[in-house]
Amino acid sequence: MQEITTYLAPRRLDEALRATADGDATVFCGGTDLAPQTESGVRQYKAKLLSLRRIEELGGIEAEGHEIRIGATTTISEIRRSSALAEIAPVLVEATEHFASEQIRNAASVGGNLCNASPAGDMSPPLLVLGAAVELACWREGAVRTRRIPLEEFFLGPGKTAKLPEELLTAVVFERPVVDFVGRFRKSGPRPALEISTVSVAFGARIANGLLRGVRVAMGAVAPTPLRARHVEAALEGKPLDAATIAAAVAATTEDAKPIDDVRASAWYRSHLIQVFVEEVLNDVRRN
Amino acid sequence: MMSVETEINFKLNGREVSLRVPATMKALAMLRDRLGLTGTKYACGEGECGACTINVDGKTVNSCLMYAVDCDGREVVTVEGLRTPEGLHPVQQAFVDHGAIQCGFCTPGMIMQAQHLLENNPTLTREEAKRGLEGNICRCTGYTKVLDAVEAVADKNGRCSHG
Numbered sequence: 049m050q051e052i053t054t055y056l057a058p059r060r061l062d063e064a065l066r067a068t069a070d071g072d073a074t075v076f077c078g079g080t081d082l083a084p085q086t087e088s089g090v091r092q093y094k095a096k097l098l099s100l101r102r103i104e105e106l107g108g109i110e111a112e113g114h115e116i117r118i119g120a121t122t123t124i125s126e127i128r129r130s131s132a133l134a135e136i137a138p139v140l141v142e143a144t145e146h147f148a149s150e151q152i153r154n155a156a157s158v159g160g161n162l163c164n165a166s167p168a169g170d171m172s173p174p175l176l177v178l179g180a181a182v183e184l185a186c187w188r189e190g191a192v193r194t195r196r197i198p199l200e201e202f203f204l205g206p207g208k209t210a211k212l213p214e215e216l217l218t219a220v221v222f223e224r225p226v227v228d229f230v231g232r233f234r235k236s237g238p239r240p241a242l243e244i245s246t247v248s249v250a251f252g253a254r255i256a257n258g259l260l261r262g263v264r265v266a267m268g269a270v271a272p273t274p275l276r277a278r279h280v281e282a283a284l285e286g287k288p289l290d291a292a293t294i295a296a297a298v299a300a301t302t303e304d305a306k307p308i309d310d311v312r313a314s315a316w317y318r319s320h321l322i323q324v325f326v327e328e329v330l331n332d333v334r335r336n
Numbered sequence: 337m338m339s340v341e342t343e344i345n346f347k348l349n350g351r352e353v354s355l356r357v358p359a360t361m362k363a364l365a366m367l368r369d370r371l372g373l374t375g376t377k378y379a380c381g382e383g384e385c386g387a388c389t390i391n392v393d394g395k396t397v398n399s400c401l402m403y404a405v406d407c408d409g410r411e412v413v414t415v416e417g418l419r420t421p422e423g424l425h426p427v428q429q430a431f432v433d434h435g436a437i438q439c440g441f442c443t444p445g446m447i448m449q450a451q452h453l454l455e456n457n458p459t460l461t462r463e464e465a466k467r468g469l470e471g472n473i474c475r476c477t478g479y480t481k482v483l484d485a486v487e488a489v490a491d492k493n494g495r496c497s498h499g
Contacts, residue, residue, distance in 0.1 A: 051338040051339065052339035052359045055340055057408065080383055080398070083362060083403070084401065086360070087381065088382075093339075097403075151383070151449070154395040155397045242471060
């Protein structure tokens with residue numbers, strides 16, 4: 049057990065980055081994942097405890113331009129209430145409807161949800177089908193340095209990301225979806241609220257002249273990380289959304305989804321459910 | 337485990353408070369064990385049940401998940417802060433009038449969340465109340481009267497018909 053020697057709640061990003069430069073800081077915003085993980089002992093504190101919540105430049109949604117930017121400390125409630133995002137990226141707002149409870153949505157941040165890197169994280173599938181990237185910052189040679197990586201390269205395993213210990217996730221960004229972009233999100237659990245997904249699926253594509261283009265399909269809780277379902281995507285790309293295409297996409301799920309048995313569901317059940325969900329989501333798009 | 341203590345200052349139920357708390361202490365433990373406000377209940381301790389719901393800067397959160405240090409500079413309201421000099425808050429009164437209580441352990445959290453919902457949507461429907469109270473679990477399963485109480489306040493607020 050490590051003694052926490054410093055608590056920091058800076059107002060500027062550079063102050064926070066200087067604090068994480070030695071890689072010995074536990075970073076949080078709402079604390080909704082950190083608190084239970086440290087209470088139960090699955091996660092240990094580092095020497096410094098760093099709250100990002102007061103850093104104004106890490107909050108807020110910029111939705112005016114070609115690139116949509118959601119600051120890391122933006123809460124799930126703020127995304128849920130954003131009329132701009134409801135118009136630009138309804139698939140993301142839809143996912144917030146199924147996210148925990150209002151009390152948790154009011155505290156939890158999108159950056160924290162991504163950095164927690166749960167295979168079942170609710171923000172991951174919709175952001176993956178939006179083609180999102182994460183912005184990572186660090187303090188080097190007296191300045192703030194940033195880099196971007198695609199979200200799908202960010203997730204390395206349960207609780208593991210490509211973020212270096214000295215880095216902070218500062219924002220999630222994605223290109224404004226084209227006007228004919230169609231998105232869907234579906235998640236399953238025994239009850240509608242406060243549920244960690246048994247499986248989840250997100251779909252995004254546009255339909256041009258009756259054919260699916262730019263298809264992205266993402267899945268949660270069927271592998272060590274949230275993932276892009278490349279085989280399902282290949283079965284759909286350039287095809288008309290008819291019964292044969294849907295059947296091929298459903299058949300392809302077994303190539304992408306490699307679930308495990310755990311306390312929430314068996315691998316068999318997850319494999320079955322993800323097929324049902326892919327079929328339902330595609331039928332829903334087809335009908336509308 | 338040892339952890340550094342930090343001085344925090346915040347507004348609690350309308351009054352300024354100042355105290356030193358360990359960095360890992362949760363707001364719930366601070367309220368109950370340091371400040372003697374035991375209306376906010378400890379139940380699951382992991383954000384599943386809502387018994388510890390408090391209002392921070394106008395939004396409800398689970399105080400079992402909130403770090404006490406994060407209260408610094410903010411405005412915190414607990415169930416003890418709802419009552420006015422004139423008497424019980426209308427939501428509290430509605431819970432009394434409708435017998436929206438069984439063992440009572442979830443009641444403070446239910447009332448805090450119901451008050452928050454009604455403040456943001458004074459004439460909400462029963463369906464909206466259900467969605468908004470999803471994060472509050474009643475172990476006795478006494479949900480019907482809670483929803484009746486919330487609806488009664490919505491009716492008093494000028495709601496036209498039952499939703």
